[in-house]
Amino acid sequence: xxxxxxxxxxxxxxxxxxxxxxxxxxxxxxxxxxxxxxxxxxxxxxxxxxxxxxxxxxxxxxxxxxxxxxxxxxxxxxxxxxxxxxxxxxx
Numbered sequence: 001x002x003x004x005x006x007x008x009x010x011x012x013x014x015x016x017x018x019x020x021x022x023x024x025x026x027x028x029x030x031x032x033x034x035x036x037x038x039x040x041x042x043x044x045x046x047x048x049x050x051x052x053x054x055x056x057x058x059x060x061x062x063x064x065x066x067x068x069x070x071x072x073x074x075x076x077x078x079x080x081x082x083x084x085x086x087x088x089x090x091x
Contacts, residue, residue, distance in 0.1 A: 009045045023054040030057040030088035032081050039072040059084055 006013040023029050029048050037043040047058040061068050061080060070078045 007039070009041065022048045023051065023056060025053065028055045028057075028088070028091065030059065030084070032059045032061060032075065032084050034061045034068075034070050034072065034075060036062075036069050037072045057088065 005011055008014070031046055031048055033040070033043050033046050035043055037046075040046045043060075048056045050056045050058075061070060061075075061078070064080055064084075068078070068080065070081070075081050
């Protein structure tokens with residue numbers, strides 16, 4: 001995959017994106033992460049920085065269900081993830 005290197009945490013492309021800022025004023029941001037992510041590494045790198053005046057809700061799946069071992073590709077099919085997404089959209 002040609003884009004694979006750009007997805008790595010320390011790639012220049014990622015640093016360039018980070019310079020733009022992580023969040024947008026007036027948008028409610030919710031991130032659902034899994035400790036068993038095999039794509040986003042480390043999984044903690046997907047969390048958004050909580051800054052004044054910006055709404056950020058960082059959720060780690062295993063904080064809700066410690067026994068859940070869902071990896072990256074299965075997140076869209078996980079019932080707990082879907083519940084959190086629907087709650088975020090409803091708020």
